[in-house]
Amino acid sequence: MIGLLQAGASPEICEQIAALGLPLWSELPCDAAHYLCWQNERLELVTIGEKGTVAVDFVGGAAAHRRQFGGGRGQPVAKAVGIKGEYVPRVLDATAGLGRDAFVLASLGCEVTLIERSPVAVALLLDGLRRAQADTTIGKIVGRMRLVFGDGHQELAKLLAGQAFNYLFNPPATVPEFDVVFLDPMFPDPTKRAKSKKEMAAFQTVIGDDPDANDLLLPARKIAKKRVIVKRPRIAPLMAGVKADFVLGGESTRFDGYLPLSR
Secondary structure, three states, X not given: OOOEEOOOOOHHHHHHHXXXXXXXXXXXXXXXXXXXXXXOOEEEEEEOOOOOEEOOOOOOHHHHHHHHHOOHHHXXXXXXXXXXXXEOOEEEEOXXXXXXXXXXXXXXXXXXXXXXXXXXXXXXXXXXXXXXXXXXXXXXXXXXXXXXXXXXXXXXXXXXXXXXXXXXXXXXXXXXXXXXXXEOOOOOOHHHHHHOOHHHHHHHHHHOOOOOHHHHHHHHHHHOOOEEEEEEEOOOOOHHHOOOOEEEEOOOEEEEEEOOOOO
8 A cells, every 4th residue: 555654745635645545654654665755846756765766847857858859749659649730639548657658649639638547647647637737838738638536447437328427637628529539548568667767667566567458459449439449569469369450669668559439
């Protein structure tokens, strides 16, 4: 269990964490391996015994570098979702993680709804989104992002049943439709995890793999108006064993594209 070490955290932060079902700790339990804390003016995931921490920072760091120098519409993820000319799709990211691809797409003009089921990831995302919202440089970009705390399977089923999402951040004025459903489940790849930075490997351990990810493909194809994009390690098997309608490959990652199915 991951909890929030309350020292330094505002009552608002404590309330948000508790609302996600995570415990509040006045001191660390003796068996804690990871914990959330408020430091460096942001929410961070700390791993006991490691120097590095995990936080969501859309304003600076890697996100800022990618936004300014990452290649814009030439990036593989932009090509995969079909950004071209004046067309920018409405995207549903059903396995949002830390929101990195979602932010890239939002920076290119897409309206992006993020679904994430891990309360730890959602806590980090919500903090990152709210801090970025106040930034004059990227506030407009983050204004195109929305966050839903829920299991992707259940949330897609709700959409198919005509039910609305319960938004944690930036709810839309009307019920949206989605041109693209983007799926990037945590793939059980020990080699990939071993190559990750220590702090990100720890985050992947906390979040866990998505062994039920195959069940997302069918409802996603019924929801998407234009395409479903599945991001996979280059040599990973096909999602649910279903052959893609098109593939965009890269050195370490590929994007499998699937056309919609009728409901």
